[in-house]
Structures are given as structure tokens and as C-alpha cells.
Amino acid sequence: MNISHSLLHWYSQNKRPLPWRETRDPYKIWLSEVILQQTRVAQGTEYYHRFLVAFPDVQSLADADEQDVLKLWQGLGYYSRARNMHHTAKEVVEKHNGIFPQTAEGLKKLKGIGDYTAAAIASICFDESVAVLDGNVARVISRLYAINTPVDSNEGRKTITDLANNLLDTNHPGTFNQAVMELGALVCTPKSPACNACPIAFACEALKIKQIENFPVKTPKKTPTIRHLNYLVISFKKEKEKFILMRKRTGNDIWKNMYDFPCIESIVASDTDEVLESCVKSGFFGGFPFVVKHVSDEYIHQLSHRRLLARFIRIEVKGVPKLTDNITAVRKDRIAELPLPRLIDRYLATLL
Ligand code: SF4
Numbered sequence: 001m002n003i004s005h006s007l008l009h010w011y012s013q014n015k016r017p018l019p020w021r022e023t024r025d026p027y028k029i030w031l032s033e034v035i036l037q038q039t040r041v042a043q044g045t046e047y048y049h050r051f052l053v054a055f056p057d058v059q060s061l062a063d064a065d066e067q068d069v070l071k072l073w074q075g076l077g078y079y080s081r082a083r084n085m086h087h088t089a090k091e092v093v094e095k096h097n098g099i100f101p102q103t104a105e106g107l108k109k110l111k112g113i114g115d116y117t118a119a120a121i122a123s124i125c126f127d128e129s130v131a132v133l134d135g136n137v138a139r140v141i142s143r144l145y146a147i148n149t150p151v152d153s154n155e156g157r158k159t160i161t162d163l164a165n166n167l168l169d170t171n172h173p174g175t176f177n178q179a180v181m182e183l184g185a186l187v188c189t190p191k192s193p194a195c196n197a198c199p200i201a202f203a204c205e206a207l208k209i210k211q212i213e214n215f216p217v218k219t220p221k222k223t224p225t226i227r228h229l230n231y232l233v234i235s236f237k238k239e240k241e242k243f244i245l246m247r248k249r250t251g252n253d254i255w256k257n258m259y260d261f262p263c264i265e266s267i268v269a270s271d272t273d274e275v276l277e278s279c280v281k282s283g284f285f286g287g288f289p290f291v292v293k294h295v296s297d298e299y300i301h302q303l304s305h306r307r308l309l310a311r312f313i314r315i316e317v318k319g320v321p322k323l324t325d326n327i328t329a330v331r332k333d334r335i336a337e338l339p340l341p342r343l344i345d346r347y348l349a350t351l352l
Helices: 003-014 026-036 041-054 058-063 066-073 080-096 104-108 115-126 135-144 154-167 173-186 272-281 332-337 342-351
Strands: 225-238 241-248 263-266 290-295 299-302 306-317 327-331
Touching (some): 003 173, 026 041, 026 080, 104 115, 272 290, 306 342
Parallel strands (some): 225 306
Antiparallel strands (some): 225 241, 225 263, 290 306, 299 306
């Protein structure tokens, strides 16, 4: 038996029964692939079902309000994925009559669909012979051929893609791609791979030379940038209702179009008095008296290239503070309806 036959046979016996494996609808495959890019299967499955209930097809997603899409995505992180999906759904409806392009090249012209997603949709839904490359595939192939080039370099990616394309079973490209990914997820795992249960162990170079732990080779990581966020959780009362100031993030930064609180950001940690002094100077509280009710411990929130160190300063103002285009007053019991980054959600869970 050759490598691809062994893999396909193993997959037919061992694959997990996941909902997106029962369809070849490009909308559903696209949705599952985008969700699973940075999310574990258990959590992703829940969101996949939820999303399909709210937006069962590309037309309904295209017609949706962006805030509703972001709200549904809340908790998954990497919100640009949701914004791109929404944008792409509109493009598919407006420029392609609601029908997805049927080749990887055509799919890649859509916003947010890169090499990986395009290859996954084209091979699974339209039987195009094109190999996918994700973290699981990169690990399996780099071990199988003991590749010394870093898998996260352009050269490494090209080498692995070429090898995966050579291995691809052209009669069953979609199933083959899913088989390699499944092997990476269940057997050829990052730590302690189960080589004893591996259907392609007979051909594995890394196993042969007893150096599994040295593959895949990766480029050394840069230290993440640290950002200190001093959040001002400003509340006030108006007609017996309690309001909190929320900021819509409109700039080209993390969490675009989602809501957090007004914030003073600093390069190094600053103390509460310094933060309050600069708020008073900039007329943040509208000149009204205020009381600091609580200062939280530091929250650490890790993003892909940044580490956020956030502190929440809870302040009560005796009057209606300054509102701007992107800072609005939201009734306390309505805040949970806004699209919120997970960091803010974590803090609010302690507050509301
Ligand atoms: S033999 Fe081990 S290292 Fe090689 S592909 Fe299989 S699980 Fe991965």
C-alpha cells in the first residue's frame, strides 16, 4: 500500500463524525474552515450550528447587519474573520449571483479567502486536485519527509505544498486533504505523536532517524509587543437609569467596529493617579465631580503578536460626561447586546 492509500483507508475507519463532513455546500464548508482556523473543534462546532441557524445561506449572511454578525462571533476572537466573511458574502451575492467560484484561483479573489481556505473549498466541494496547507498538514509532511526548512517560511511552505500535491490522491482530493488534517489532529499531534497507531509510519523519515521532536522546524519567535491599557469604566445616573460609557473602535487597530471602554494607553505601566489626572485635564468627566469606586487587578490578554495588560478603573461621575462620535452612553443592562472583545466580556462578567 502507498502513502495516500494508507491514509485514505485510515481516514475511512477513524474520522470524527463532524457536521461539516456531511455536506459539500461551499457556504457551509467555508464557514467551518473560517471558524476552525483559530478555534478548537468542540467550541467551533457550537458556533458553526449557531451561525447556520442565524444565517443558513450566503444570501442571509449578506443581508445581515455587521453588528449582528460580530455579536454572533463574540468569543471566537480574530474578529477580522467575521468582518471578512460578511464582506465576502455580499460579494458572492452581488458579483456572482450567490454562487461561489468553483476553483481555488477563483475563490482566492474573494476577500479573506487565502490559499488554505480556497484549496479546502475547491477540493472538498468541487473535486479540484489541490492540496491544503494548514498547521496539521505542515506538521505531518515535515515529519514524513524530515524537512529542515522552517515550515513558517515562504520556502518551507512551498516545499511542503509541493510534496502534499505530489502525494494527493487526484481521485479523492477533498477526502485526501481531510485525511492528512485528521491525522495531524488525532495521531501526528504536536506533542507525543502516536506513531504506533500511524498508518504512514512505514514511510516516516523523522521516525526512521528518531528525531520526531525536531520537526517541524520553525523560525524562532519574536517577543510579542506589550500594550498597557488603562480602561475607564465610567458610569453615571440619568433619570434613575445607570449608564456606562462605551467606545466604538473605529480605527485600523485590533477589534475594529467592536466596543470597549474609553481607554488611556501607555507604553509602560502608569499609576491610577496619573491616568485620572490626564482624564481631568482632557475634560473627560465633563467637569463633574467623580469617585473612583474600584481598580481591578491586571488582566493579561494574549493576541497573536501582542500581549495586552489591562486595568479597569471604575469611576462614578455626578453628571453626564463628555460624549463624542465614538463614545456613547449605554444603559448598563444593554451592554451585553453589543459586540464585545473577549477581554471586555471577561471583565464585565465580574461587574454585571
Ligand atoms: S510516524 Fe509519527 S511522526 Fe511520522 S507521520 Fe506518523 S505520527 Fe507523525
